[in-house]
Amino acid sequence: MNRTEIMAQIVGILEDVAEISPDEVNEDSVLMDDLDLSSMEILTIVADLEETFGIRIPEKELRSFVTINDLIDYLSTRVG
């Protein structure tokens, strides 16, 4: 799966979990600041990503997820 496809999945999940319009999301968006996500919402998004991509994301990776780009970078290495 390439970066564009991964981005599309993330955008879909953001819309479902937090009603964030796809227009508001870009690769540099900061999860907690630009997208105003709570830590609980980030966990829900991570769970949805795990289900979508059929992977388990280890606890210690969560710390590196600050921007959308971080999520795409990580997912690319796992499912790219």
Add this chain to the structure above:
Amino acid sequence: MGFEGHLVDTVYRLITENMEDIYADRPGLRYRGADGKIVTVTFGDYAKDIRRCVGYLNEKLGGAQRRKVCILGQNSYWYAVAILGLLAADSIQIPLNQHKRWEELSYELDLVKPDVILWDGDNYPWRDQLLKEWGDRLLPLEECTRADPAELHETANPYALSMIMFTSGTTGRSKGVMLNQWSIMITGRDSICSWRAAVARAKEMGYTEETFRLSHFSTLPLFHIAAYANLLHWPLYGAATNLGDARSFYRDLADMPSESVAVVPSIAEMLHRDILRDRRDKIGPLWILMCSSASFSRETLLDLSRRGILIIQNYGMTETGSGGLVNEAQDEKHIAAGHTIPCMEYKLENGELCLKGECLMLGYYQNPEGTAEVLDADGWLHTGDLARIDERGFVLLTGRKKNVIILGSGENVSPEELEALLNQCEAVTESLVREENGKIGALVYCGEGGQTKEADVQAYVTEMNRTLPLYKRISSVHFSAEPLPRNAAGKLQRT
């Protein structure tokens, strides 16, 4: 299930009477097994595993009584079994927060010097340090039921220290709150206040004694007093605990349909949005929200109540051992308030809420100065919360006296700790960390002509956030053109 519980006051009786006798065939605990399927354990089988755990502890420790055991891991069936097993074995247990950084965990471990550490072996950021420094005392949590069931005995002294729970201090160093089993069990007996409200609502909904069912869903971590106490309280009524994980909240809730859910403000907001968006399908048969750990939005609670959700609030802190204030009033004026429970007295001192009663902590572990700061000679605990009491005796919280940020996730964060990290950035002259809508915000002054440094500060914060647990991240930075206001003593003005 029935509208009445069987209220006992020791863990031994809870296991031998409620779990092994009265409610033995009922579901006691549900969880997701390694194969992804939901496992339902009856109270009877749960109790058998608790006995096995006591056997295991006795075997590994050569007698588990009064020995110190840390638990470190994600919520799991074995975690629950270990909590009850350690109580039944009269050990001293220390459930630790696995999300903390190694410096904090290491401080706590060095302070309590556990005889053993039960851990789940997950791939934590601090895994290597733990193995290096405590490798000879580690035992796999999942093995805690691998022994023959032990004979149980009534506790020698229900008032003796049986658990230490760490709570954030105002200056960053966590403090070990010492509690006994009496504290948790007596608040269970007194939580009948909220049980009655649930039963009254169930009757309105048409349930009978025979059809009444209650399963309680909890994703709150078991090292947190609310989840911990729930684990001991629901078996008093024969109600099952559905043990979920915050990371898979909706999937777990869908697979373990629950009438009651334990929530912190951020989860309440999420569920409220689901209801507003007509997505009740996501929340199943849920009709009770057990709210605790931080202040909730009154508007959200009122709206949820109008939409048929029973709002029950529990106010307390680790230091009150799950006791404190309870509230089941649904009216506009009182929905965000609380009233006392039978085992507690309360008073206001200079506007600060003070509580007294049998469920209070024994003190902070090896910290008499810290204890004396909050627990006075007459036994009153100074909560640090400002409150007023209305004509009907309801306590309404109005603010915080102490400098601790309590977030929407229920986590307590010391602003000084984050300010110290921010101030390490060269571009930052001074900073103030505060709560902004349930999240953490920072106000930064970069010195004269500091505008040019703002991008550096933003970049620094982004990188700093990567080193912090999710709940401690700074979500927004604002800049001040002036030095930050200070009081006469030279301290930052926080309000």
